[in-house]
Amino acid sequence: MQTTIYPLGERALVLDPTPEAPLSWAAQSKLCWIAEQLRHLPIVEEAIPGMNNLTIVVRETRQLKAMQARLGELWQSAPTETCESRTIEIPVSYGGEAGPDLHAVAKYHNLSPEEVIKRHSEASYQVFFIGFQPGFAYLDGLPERLHTPRLATPRLTIPAGSVGIGGEQTGVYPLASPGGWQIIGRTQLALFDASRNPPCLLKPGDRVRFTTVEICL
Amino acid sequence: MIRLDRVNGLASIQDLGRQGQGHLGVPCGGAMDRFSLILANRLLGNEDNAPAIELASGSYEFTFETSSWVALCGATFEARIESEKEGKIDKRPLWHGWRGRVNPGERLTLKGPRQGVWGYLAILGGVKVPEALGGRGTFLAGRFGGHRGRQLASGDSLSLNAPAEASFSRPVGAVHRANDGxxxxxxxxxxxxxxxxxxxxxxxxxxxxxxxxxxxxxxxxxxxxxxxxxxxxxxxxxxxxxxxxxxxxxxxxxxxxxxxxxxxxxxxxxxxxxxxxxxxxxxxxxxxxxxxxxxxxxxxxxxxxxxxxxxxxxxxxx
CATH class of the missing domain: 2.40.100.10 (Cyclophilin-like)
Structure with missing residues (x-):
């Protein structure tokens, strides 16, 4: 199998092994395994998975060459099923003040708000990686019928715990932040807490289900 | 201990940032201008990574309760050390790029900057803040690190790491590298x-x-x-x-x-x-x-x- 490895700046390499293939959990679990193997090496500063790719930052430029060879080998030897899979339930209050865009999403798809909630909470999602913000999980598995364009004008601030849909993705904002996703609900669960160990509620491989605690129409 | 009598601008505690937290979505963070922070710390004999105060445009007044040394680098703030003796105010400058001594009860005022964006005020031994996720710098958006996870505010007090006796007794300055853009x-x-x-x-x-x-x-x-x-x-x-x-x-x-x-x-x-x-x-x-x-x-x-x-x-x- 061909592996693609390219540099990013002076101290980083990106392993992008399947650029043409469809997104797959099989590739992702291998990359997460490789990241775990490398993260604790003294020469590695960062090992950050993306969506079917992995970025490695080494401490010194001269270590790049060895790392490039190592990455190629690891990709060949990585086992395909590695993570024990947990299922994490995220309780959500849908609609109302917690989910100001629920009606807009329903209208966009010609569904009732109840139907949007049902589809969103019945699906099973998988965490591919954590990125963008502390504790923000990139989830795979949003039903196609709920794919919704982002807001034309992003909101200046979205409360922590907001559950949103942006394009083909759904997710929970761990921190209050600006954002362009359609917000359909909110959870009280802390996705990130710097004083907790581990600080993130979710990790790659976890299965996520949204459960309905409240519906406000 | 330092009392922050007036903080009129974005000021936060920063070090050289976090490593190995990217896979948790936690950015490196730390000083915006790492070299100025390192310079300020080296002028005091601190570790490069010692937490210091990063200052953006504004004006600030800090009172030192113990004697210490400070160094001011990065953006060019105008700084003065003021002391009051028998009703008379005595002022002396703290030059940009220099270290200077501060005595108990003296007040450091900073205003600016004339050039640049981020100033660094390092203090002998470094500012004492707890470690959070492998760093002591403030991650403002995530509300952790530094002083209570937030920007500094008037009325705050900062603890200093037990100051090892300064190994020097004279002010010293360094010329900053020019920013050619x-x-x-x-x-x-x-x-x-x-x-x-x-x-x-x-x-x-x-x-x-x-x-x-x-x-x-x-x-x-x-x-x-x-x-x-x-x-x-x-x-x-x-x-x-x-x-x-x-x-x-x-x-x-x-x-x-x-x-x-x-x-x-x-x-x-x-x-x-x-x-x-x-x-x-x-x-x-x-x-x-x-x-x-x-x-x-x-x-x-x-x-x-x-x-x-x-x-x-x-x-x-x-």
């Missing part, structure tokens, strides 16, 4: 997918730092680079220094508190030796990119090593 950079993974015209515009065009410029990133304005619009990429890790080109065609250069992943094309990567220049560039300031080879990157790192080597030589025995 030229960001040396390596081509990014998606550069080859931009048109010739856009690549030329990127390397040879004149860019201006836009007002949308914060600890996460600096947006530049200039001729839009729009041939990358069609590129649809899977989300990937991004790092400080990455030059992203969103669909509008105006590049964003990521800075210390940048998000850990993104999906815009990576046009280039500003080398670590030059990232401070952008951090210290104000809105409206002109910026250019310069294409360098890996060997030139090494030379750029050596320039910094020489700078600090000369500093160490000059301070020897001071």
């Amino acid at each position: 030229i960001l040396r950079a390596l081509p990014g993974p998606e550069m080859s997918q931009f048109s010739d015209q856009d690549r030329k515009a990127f390397w040879h065009g004149h860019w201006t730092v836009s007002p949308q410029n914060n600890r996460m990133g600096a947006r530049l304005s200039g001729e839009p680079l729009d041939s990358g619009k069609h590129l649809s990429l899977r989300s990937h890790a991004v790092l400080p220094g990455v030059v992203q080109v969103p669909p509008g065609g105006q590049p964003i250069v990521l800075q210390a508190d940048a998000q850990t992943s993104g999906g815009y094309p990576r046009m280039a990567m500003v080398i670590e030796a030059d990232r401070w220049k952008l951090a210290q560039a104000r809105a409206g300031q002109a910026i250019r990119f310069q294409h360098v080879s890996p060997n030139q990157v090494e030379d750029a790192n050596l320039e910094w090593q020489h700078y600090f080597y000369r500093l160490a030589r000059a301070m020897d025995g001071s």
